[in-house]
Amino acid sequence: MTFIPVSRTNASRIGQVDFKNLEFGLHISDHMLVAEFSNGMWQDPKIVPYGQMQFFPAMMALHYGQSVFEGMKAFRMDNGDVSVFRPGTHFERFNRSLERMCMPTVPPSMFMDGLFELIKTDQDWVSGVPGSSLYLRPFSFASEPRLKIKVAEKYNFIILTSPAGPYHSKPYRLKVETEYTRTVEGGTGFAKCAGNYGSSYYPMQLALKEGYDQVLWTDGKEHRYIDEVGMMNVMFMVNGVLTTPKLNTAILSGVTRDSVLTLANDLGVKVEERRISVAEIGEGIRSGHVTEAFGTGTAAVVAPVSTINIEGTDLHIPEPGDGSFQNRVKEKLERIRLGREPDKYSWNHIIKI
Ligand SMILES: *Cc1c(COP(=O)(O)O)cnc(C)c1O
Secondary structure, X not given: OOOOOXXXXXXXXXXXXXXXXXXXXXXXXXXXXXXXXXXXXEOOOEEEEOOOOOOXXXXXXXXXXXXXXXXXXXEEOOOOOEEEEOHHHHHHHHHHHHHHOOXXXXXXXXXXXXXXXHHHHOHXXXXXXXXXXXXXXXXXXXXXXXXXXXXXXXXXXEEXXXXXXXXXXXXXXXXXXXXXXXXXXXXXXOOOEOHHHHOOHHHHHHHHHOOOOEEEEEOOOXXXXXXXXXXXXXXXXXXXXXXXXXXXXXXXXXXXXXXXXXXXXXXXXXXXXXXXXXXXXXXXXXXXXXXXXXXXXXXXXXXXXXXEEXXXXXXXXXXXXXXXXXXHHHHHHHHHHOOOOOOOOXXXXXXXX
């Protein structure tokens, strides 16, 4: 366990937060973890009050995009403990993303101990309001001020946390994207790097204007096969088989995706990871063989899809009932996280407070 110095704020903002009415990502908790990479190594991390920081406008992340993030959640369990969901899996993915962007990986001691110490410091921000959580955002970016295009030599690692309420969205209307591309195989789709999101905004805005909530991305080569939603992975129930695109370098390997596939086995549902064509899903919805479609991601956990637009035609998927796979798996995941069901895969990291 690394010792991480904590400098506490004397002006907590927690009183300004209505924990029963949270807008995602709006409130940042009182403290943050900060660390710098310089002289070829990570310098000692520390926890300080959240606030403005100073950087040079020439910092390279702004110009050349070396910037990577993670997103996970901490929960207040029924017995009052705080648990973090699969931090080790998020840590490994973070380092895979960093490697893809030629950024220095972070040691587990800094990521994990820093994260747990930060959550301890701001434990009051993990409210016990049903369905709520503390969203955890570790990220790193190139902070070296220089205009030359090259791999930076100076970076910052920061962890912010933000209280999140239950995610009640109406079922998603997705537009299958066949003109624009989020990423291609060999690109950066599997990395949680900032550039993937900036480049998705334009096609997403077009979809929004046309009355859809999100884009369903297809492979960048032929636009024939389904990739993912761009902040969520996507799954379909096809003839009673839970079917999801097989991972490749264009698809982000979601921790929720992996958790849902694992729990499907426990629920006795067969799983297939394979290439899924847009045509197959179109025909399956029309014939009734596709009975469920949903997204998976840390923010929403499981988000139902009601409509998929394929080449200008809206296809409708029935609303998921209580007995649907997506509602059963969502419930099971929630029960594991809150300690109501045995955590047989050791997904919960309990923070001793
Ligand atoms: C974060 C993310 C997901 C979901 O991953 P989780 O680990 O389940 O939160 C899916 N697709 C993209 C592009 C993402 O950035």
